[in-house]
Amino acid sequence: MLRLESAWLHLHQFDExxxxxTPIHRRHASAKILVTFAxxxxxxxxxxxxxxxxxxxxxxxxxxxxxxRIPFSPxxxxxxxxxxxxxxxxxxxxxLDHTPLLVFGSWQVSGGWLSFFSLLLxxxxxxxxxxxxxxxxxxxxLCHALLAWHVPRPLLVQFLLLHRYSYVLLEEMLRTLRAxxxxxxxxxxLQRSVWGSLPGHLLLRSHQxxxxxxxxxxxxxxxxxxxxxxxxxxxxxxxxxxxxxxTFFLFVRCYDLPHALVTLFLGGRL
Amino acid sequence: MHMADALLSPAVSATMWLxxxxxxxxxxxxxxxxxxxxxxxxxxxxGAFVFAAQMLNFSIPGTGSSGHxxxxxLLAALLGPCAAFLVMVSVLSIQAFFFADGGLLALGCNIFNxxxxxxxxxxxxxxRPLADKHLSLAAVLSAVIALQLGALAVVLETSLSGIxxxxxxxFLALMQPIHLAIGLIEGLITAAILAFIRRxxxxxxxxxxxxxxxxxxxxxxxxxxxxAVLAFCSAGFFVWFASSSPDGLExxxxxxxxxxxxxxxxxxxxxxxxxxxxxxxxxxYTLPAAAANVDAESVKQNNAWPxxxxxxxxxxxxxxxxxxFVSTLxxxxxxAYHAAAxxx
Numbered sequence: 001m002l003r004l005e006s007a008w009l010h011l012h013q014f015d016e017x018x019x020x021x022t023p024i025h026r027r028h029a030s031a032k033i034l035v036t037f038a039x040x041x042x043x044x045x046x047x048x049x050x051x052x053x054x055x056x057x058x059x060x061x062x063x064x065x066x067x068x069r070i071p072f073s074p075x076x077x078x079x080x081x082x083x084x085x086x087x088x089x090x091x092x093x094x095x096l097d098h099t100p101l102l103v104f105g106s107w108q109v110s111g112g113w114l115s116f117f118s119l120l121l122x123x124x125x126x127x128x129x130x131x132x133x134x135x136x137x138x139x140x141x142l143c144h145a146l147l148a149w150h151v152p153r154p155l156l157v158q159f160l161l162l163h164r165y166s167y168v169l170l171e172e173m174l175r176t177l178r179a180x181x182x183x184x185x186x187x188x189x190l191q192r193s194v195w196g197s198l199p200g201h202l203l204l205r206s207h208q209x210x211x212x213x214x215x216x217x218x219x220x221x222x223x224x225x226x227x228x229x230x231x232x233x234x235x236x237x238x239x240x241x242x243x244x245x246x247t248f249f250l251f252v253r254c255y256d257l258p259h260a261l262v263t264l265f266l267g268g269r270l
Numbered sequence: 271m272h273m274a275d276a277l278l279s280p281a282v283s284a285t286m287w288l289x290x291x292x293x294x295x296x297x298x299x300x301x302x303x304x305x306x307x308x309x310x311x312x313x314x315x316x317g318a319f320v321f322a323a324q325m326l327n328f329s330i331p332g333t334g335s336s337g338h339x340x341x342x343x344l345l346a347a348l349l350g351p352c353a354a355f356l357v358m359v360s361v362l363s364i365q366a367f368f369f370a371d372g373g374l375l376a377l378g379c380n381i382f383n384x385x386x387x388x389x390x391x392x393x394x395x396x397x398r399p400l401a402d403k404h405l406s407l408a409a410v411l412s413a414v415i416a417l418q419l420g421a422l423a424v425v426l427e428t429s430l431s432g433i434x435x436x437x438x439x440x441f442l443a444l445m446q447p448i449h450l451a452i453g454l455i456e457g458l459i460t461a462a463i464l465a466f467i468r469r470x471x472x473x474x475x476x477x478x479x480x481x482x483x484x485x486x487x488x489x490x491x492x493x494x495x496x497x498a499v500l501a502f503c504s505a506g507f508f509v510w511f512a513s514s515s516p517d518g519l520e521x522x523x524x525x526x527x528x529x530x531x532x533x534x535x536x537x538x539x540x541x542x543x544x545x546x547x548x549x550x551x552x553x554x555y556t557l558p559a560a561a562a563n564v565d566a567e568s569v570k571q572n573n574a575w576p577x578x579x580x581x582x583x584x585x586x587x588x589x590x591x592x593x594x595f596v597s598t599l600x601x602x603x604x605x606a607y608h609a610a611a612x613x614x
Contacts, residue, residue, distance in 0.1 A: 004325045007369075014368055040375040044280045048433050078370045086274055089428070093435040112435060119276050119433060126275030127370040134367045142367070152298030158360040161314025162321065166364075169318040173326070189329035196462030199323055199339075203316075203463065204471055210315035 004177065008170045011163075013074055014131075018138030024068035029137045029145035031238040035060075035245045036133045042249045043125045048115045052258045054122070060245070061128035068136045079127045083120075090119045139163050169206060176202060271340075271420055271449070272365070273380055275373030279431035286427065287378030293386055294359055297352040316345060317357040321364065328459055342388035343397060343413050344460045348467075348474060351389040358385035379427050383420040392416035409464055410457030417453030421445040 018025070024032075039060055046054055065072060097112030134142070143156045180198065181188060190198055214222075251257070275283075320341035328338060341361070345354035362380050365371035372380045392412040400408035425445050429438045436444075467474055 004322065007322075007325055011368060036374065040275060040373075041280050041283075044275065044278055044283060044375060044431075082274065082370060085272070086276060089277065089434050089436065092440075096435045096437075115433070115435065122276035122433075123274060126373045126375060130275075130366060130370045130374045131368075133374075139367070152295060154298050154301050155294060155356055155359060158313055158317060158356055159363065162317035162357075162360045162364055165314050165318035166321055169315070169322045173322045177326070187329070189327035191329055195328055195459055196464075196466035199326060199459075200463050200466030200470060202323070203319055203467065204474075206315045206319050207312065207471075207474060210312050213315075214312075 004170060004174050008167070008174065010074065011166060011170070014135050015138065017070055017135040018141075020069055020136075022068050022136075024064055024136045026232075027136075027241050028232065028234045028238040029141040030148065030234060031242045032133055032137055033142070033145055033149075034242050036129050038246060038249055039129050040126055042253055043122050045253065046118070046122075049111055049118060051114055051118045051121060053252070053256045054118070054125070056252045056257045057125055057249070058121075059248075061125065061132060064132045064136065065128075068132065070132065070135050074135075075128050075131050078131055079124055082123060082127050086119060086123050090116045093119070165206075165210075168209070169202075172205065173202060271384060271417070271424060271452075272372035273376040273383065273424055273427060275375040277428050277431060277433050278376055278379065279433065282427055282431045283375045283378055285378075286382050290359075290378040290381035290386075293355065293381070293390075297355045297359075300352045301356065313349065313353055313357050316348060317360050320345060320357070321361050324361075328455065339459050340384060340388075340413075340417075340456050341460075342385060343393060343409060343416060343456075344463060346389045346393040347397065347401070347409070347460075347464055351393050354393070355385050355389040358389065379423070383423045383427075387419045387423065388412070388416035391419060405464055405468065406461035409461035410454065413457030413460055414450065414453035417449045417456060418446060421449035 039057065043054065043057060061075075064070070065075070093116045094110060094112035097110060097115065099111040100108040102109035102114065139159065143159055147153065147156055176198070180190070180194070184191070320339070323339050323341060326338060342354060342358050345357050348354075349357065359381055362372065362384060363377060366374050366377050366380070392415045396415050397408045397412035400411065422442070422445075425438065425441045428434050428436075429441065434441070464475070
């Protein structure tokens with residue numbers, strides 16, 4: 001579960017990362033969305049026991065982290081937060097599936113453990129791909145690209161408003177919670193008596209604020225739709241970016257690169 | 271209850287994405303005619319509220335543990351189903367993009383489980399008929415039903431994807447009771463907040479009339495759309511795609527029958543056995559990438575699964591290590607390149 005403070009910091013951090021100027025940040029948002037979804041679908045399409053054949057895909061997050069100058073820690077932190085649910089479900093695989101698939105002398109690795117590690121690798125790829133898409137693009141540019149893909153405008157306006165209001169509300173909530181905790185003898189969770197009133201007050205205050213903001217927006221000519229920033233055109237470099245990653249992904253899916261490397265380096269003596 | 275990308279197959283996630291896209295288009299189209307103008311910023315603020323409120327800890331009396339809010343029923347009660355659906359879509363998307371919570375591939379599933387089921391099933395069928403007379407009961411009951419349906423959907427989507435080895439029945443027995451408790455807490459919190467709002471600012475609850483779908487045929491339109499899309503996808507287009515990866519149910523059947531050594535099949539067991547034979551998944555299943563140099567032909571000829579060979583395992587591990595080594599080398603050289611570029 002997210003903590004309010006960490007969520008607030010996280011939002012800030014990713015919005016700041018999106019303002020960097022690197023070769024990855026300069027690519028068109030549509031190109032990055034395409035590549036991200038290609039990677040996600042490809043990862044999901046591997047059979048449950050695939051592990052080493054998927055490893056070359058790690059090149060994608062590693063290259064983007066390096067070229068996009070994105071720090072490792074926020075991505076790893078999110079991955080750690082996504083783990084408990086996966087561990088709960090994934091650990092059933094080794095318990096239920098004892099089919100021996102790998103043998104090292106007297107030591108056997110069951111299919112369950114293999115599919116468990118495969119699950120962790122898939123999760124790592126999916127989490128890093130989603131976070132890197134945002135960290136190298138930013139929400140406004142992403143919304144602009146989605147508009148060109150005919151995603152309904154009301155939904156995109158809703159995305160942007162939610163994103164902007166999150167800052168306001170998270171700060172407000174942090175203050176309220178701090179005040180509550182200082183007066184509640186150190187207890188962090190909301191007691192039964194304030195289940196309704198504390199979030200209710202916050203909601204009413206948010207509503208009041210929304211009304212005031214709306215008045216201010218009307219005064220500035222708001223007509224129900226947010227103007228989205230214009231983005232740079234889709235260039236041949238963007239097409240090359242999509243084509244290069246697409247080819248690499250297809251190659252990884254069709255040929256087992258780690259196995260090919262073994263044959264290349266060890267001359268197939270195994 | 272967020273589904274994770276890693277547990278999904280492309281066929282299931284594509285089907286759910288299509289359903290979610292159809293529903294979003296439907297809700298967006300209905301929105302401009304339904305909404306009063308000031309609803310647009312209100313939707314943004316309520317979305318941010320639900321997003322933040324999901325991180326509030328509610329202590330559960332007598333247990334020492336705590337729960338949190340999901341918020342779809344609360345949104346539907348304040349905004350009506352279509353606007354609430356869109357707000358939930360935006361909350362789930364922001365969580366997927368910014369926090370990788372659930373993931374992008376699983377977004378379609380999450381929208382179906384946590385936005386469609388509460389807003390278009392639990393809200394109109396359970397909450398609305400009860401809300402006028404028994405607000406708290408309506409909130410608790412609709413939250414419980416929405417969560418139960420959501421948990422059921424999670425189980426079905428995971429099982430159909432076939433990544434997790436957990437059999438369907440065991441998974442159901444695990445998920446439904448947990449989500450009964452979570453649904454009760456969610457319902458009680460929602461009821462408490464709604465009761466407070468009714469006392470403090472009843473106008474906020476009364477505004478929703480314009481945002482409700484009209485009674486009759488159109489109230490069920492989104493339900494029909496979703497089931498039509500699901501039926502179409504599963505029946506036709508994705509069959510060839512799904513057949514490349516094991517179906518979860520078949521997999522469980524295979525596993526159960528394989529492990530318990532059942533007596534010669536009769537009746538329903540005979541049907542299952544025939545299904546097992548006809549699926550023939552293991553018979554020509556080329557072994558996964560870790561054991562990549564298994565010759566598919568020899569597997570077919572021997573019909574022995576799995577084909578365990580020590581050399582295959584070592585090749586897999588060695589390949590993995592070499593890949594990692596090459597990747598690290600590439601990373602290091604890039605870092606050196608950056609450092610050189612910075613110095614110059």
